[in-house]
Amino acid sequence: MDLEFYKSQALQKNKEHKKFLESLKKKPPKNLDYVVQDTHDEVFEEIDCLECANCCKTTGPLYTEKDIERIAKHLRMKPADFEAKFLRTDEDQDKVLQNLPCFFLNDDNTCSIYEVRPKACREYPHTDRKKIYQINNLTLKNTVICPAAYVFVEKMMEKIR
Template identity: 50%
Template sequence: MDLLRFKQESTSDFPANKKLKDRLRRVKPKKLDEDFAQLHEDVFDELDCLDCANCCKTTSPIFLQTDIDRLAKVFRMKSSEFLDEYLHRDEEGDFVLNSSPCPFLGTDNKCLVYEDRPKACREYPHTNRKNIHGILALSLKNTLVCPAVHKIFQQIGKDYRK
């Protein structure tokens, strides 16, 4: 995956994708969920996250207390020690990683804590969930991070960019 080229393309496409996001708000929620779910399946049949891992290299998931407790147990640490070593509160008050790339990302782009990864990582990029209307702003932002989300927007734009 050529991440530099992806960054250039996704940045260039962002203004059009922002307009598309506003148009998608007018699509019936159930129809939009179905369209996104189908495109999610199609795109992930073609793309392999292990070829990219841009999300793990550039952003942080939000860590819930259950995530912190689970990972602390994996590392045989107290939750407070895990917090001190790996996390801080962002401007919204959420727990996020201290640095990028993720300290649990291996050189082969595999997650070293995959079975115990945070809920946000399990659900990313959120394009196959219900109520896409509720996360259109997040999905738009993710077009700059995830090549799959960018491709989903390109595909759905063919139907809704009128």
């Protein structure tokens, strides 16, 4: 997977993607949620996250208290010890990874805590959300990081124009 290609394409098309996503907010098609889900499913039939894992290498998820408790239990650690070892509090007072790439990312791009991974990881790149226009800024940001998010927006533009 050529990450540089997708990143440069996403940056080149940033204004066009932004305009398209804003149009969904101004006048969402009646069947938008269905088109979003179908497009998401199509994209993930084509793109295998295990070939990329750029999200795990470049962006850390937000860890909720539930995430911390669940993962710490899985690792047989106290939540406070898990936090001390792996997390820090960022400028928004969110709990995030101390370092990237993610500590739980294996050499073959699999996740060593996949079954109990954070909610943010399970939902990434958020291309199957209802009312997708509510996360336009996030979607736009994700197109630069995630080839699937880029392809998703491109396919949505083909379907909705």
